[in-house]
Amino acid sequence: MTEPFGLGTFSGGDGAPFPGLVLGGAERVLDLRAAFGDDVTTLALLRDWDASLPRLRDLAADPVGPISAYAELRPLPPVSPAGQILCAGANYFKHVRQIAYSFLRQGGDERPEADVRAEAEDISARRATTEEPYMFAGLPSALTGATDDVVLRGPGVRHDWELELAVVLSRGGRDIPEEQAMEHVAGYTISNDISTRDVMQRPGFPMTDFLMTKNRPTFFPTGPYIVPRELVPDYRALRIELKVNGETMQDEGVDDIIYGVERLIAYASTVVTLQAGDLLLTGSPAGNAGHHDNRWLVPGDVMEGSITGLGTQRNRCVAA
Known part of the structure; x- marks a missing residue:
C-alpha cells in the first residue's frame, strides 16, 4: 500500500524555497534536495512526473534526507516556478x-x-x-501561500471568496481527448479565487474586468501541497469547505460540479497549449458572499479552507 504523501514548496528560517515531501498526515516535510539535487524544483519534478512519482513513493515509505516539522515551515504556492493558471467559472x-x-x-x-x-x-x-465550459486566465503574480495574508487592495470593497478544487498538470498538450485527460493530471490542491465584485463591470463599458477583479497580488491563496492523483480515487467524492471567522460559508461536494476535470482539460486544450505545472481551477461551489447577505471580506477576517484529504488553508485578511 502506498504511503500517503504530498508534494509542495516550503521555506524555513532562512526564507529559501525548497521542494518538500509532506509525510505523516502533514506532520513532517522531507527536503527533496537531498534526493534530487540542490537545483530541483516542484516544476522540474512535474515535468518528469513518470520518473519522479515512483521515487517520491519510495521516499514516502523510506525517507532519506533532512526532515522538518510541518508546523515550523511556511507553505508557498506548491508549483514553483508557477505555470499557467486557468479558471473555470459558473461550474457548480x-x-x-x-x-x-x-x-x-x-x-x-x-x-x-x-x-x-x-x-x-x-x-x-x-x-x-x-x-461549453466558461474559462478565463489567472496570473501567477496573484498566487500566495496557504497561510499568507490576503491584502484587500482597492479600488472596490466587495471582496469575496471562492474556494476551489485545483488540478495540477504533469503533462501538456493540445486537443486532448476527454477520455485521456486524466493521464495529464499529476494531482490536486486547493485554491481560493478572491474576487472584488464591485469592479467586475465598469460603468458604461459592457466588458468583464477579470484583471481588476481577480488578479491582484495575494488574491490566489494556493496549496498547501499537491496530493497525487493516485491517492485520490474519486475527485467527485471530495468535499469543499470554507469558514470565515469560524462560520461556515461554503460546504459542498465536488459531485455538484457541472463540467468535470476531464471535460475542463479537454476544452482548455482546444484553446491554449497546456503545459506541465499548469494549475486548473475547477470552479467555486455555492455559498459566496452575495448568498450570505453581502457579507464581504474586511481586514481582520480569517478564512479557513479545506478539501477532503488535501490539507487546510488559513489566510488572514489585511488592509493594503
Missing part, C-alpha cells in the same frame, strides 16, 4: 442557481418566489446541456 449547479436567482431579483423581477426559483433552476440545468 447550486452556485449557478444562486447567481441566476440573484441576477433576476436584482434586475427587478417581481414574480412569485416559486417562478423565479424555477427559472434559476432551468438556467442551471441548461449549463450542462447547451453550453
Whole structure:
C-alpha cells in the first residue's frame, strides 16, 4: 500500500524555497534536495512526473534526507516556478442557481418566489446541456501561500471568496481527448479565487474586468501541497469547505460540479497549449458572499479552507 504523501514548496528560517515531501498526515516535510539535487524544483519534478512519482513513493515509505516539522515551515504556492493558471467559472449547479436567482431579483423581477426559483433552476440545468465550459486566465503574480495574508487592495470593497478544487498538470498538450485527460493530471490542491465584485463591470463599458477583479497580488491563496492523483480515487467524492471567522460559508461536494476535470482539460486544450505545472481551477461551489447577505471580506477576517484529504488553508485578511 502506498504511503500517503504530498508534494509542495516550503521555506524555513532562512526564507529559501525548497521542494518538500509532506509525510505523516502533514506532520513532517522531507527536503527533496537531498534526493534530487540542490537545483530541483516542484516544476522540474512535474515535468518528469513518470520518473519522479515512483521515487517520491519510495521516499514516502523510506525517507532519506533532512526532515522538518510541518508546523515550523511556511507553505508557498506548491508549483514553483508557477505555470499557467486557468479558471473555470459558473461550474457548480447550486452556485449557478444562486447567481441566476440573484441576477433576476436584482434586475427587478417581481414574480412569485416559486417562478423565479424555477427559472434559476432551468438556467442551471441548461449549463450542462447547451453550453461549453466558461474559462478565463489567472496570473501567477496573484498566487500566495496557504497561510499568507490576503491584502484587500482597492479600488472596490466587495471582496469575496471562492474556494476551489485545483488540478495540477504533469503533462501538456493540445486537443486532448476527454477520455485521456486524466493521464495529464499529476494531482490536486486547493485554491481560493478572491474576487472584488464591485469592479467586475465598469460603468458604461459592457466588458468583464477579470484583471481588476481577480488578479491582484495575494488574491490566489494556493496549496498547501499537491496530493497525487493516485491517492485520490474519486475527485467527485471530495468535499469543499470554507469558514470565515469560524462560520461556515461554503460546504459542498465536488459531485455538484457541472463540467468535470476531464471535460475542463479537454476544452482548455482546444484553446491554449497546456503545459506541465499548469494549475486548473475547477470552479467555486455555492455559498459566496452575495448568498450570505453581502457579507464581504474586511481586514481582520480569517478564512479557513479545506478539501477532503488535501490539507487546510488559513489566510488572514489585511488592509493594503
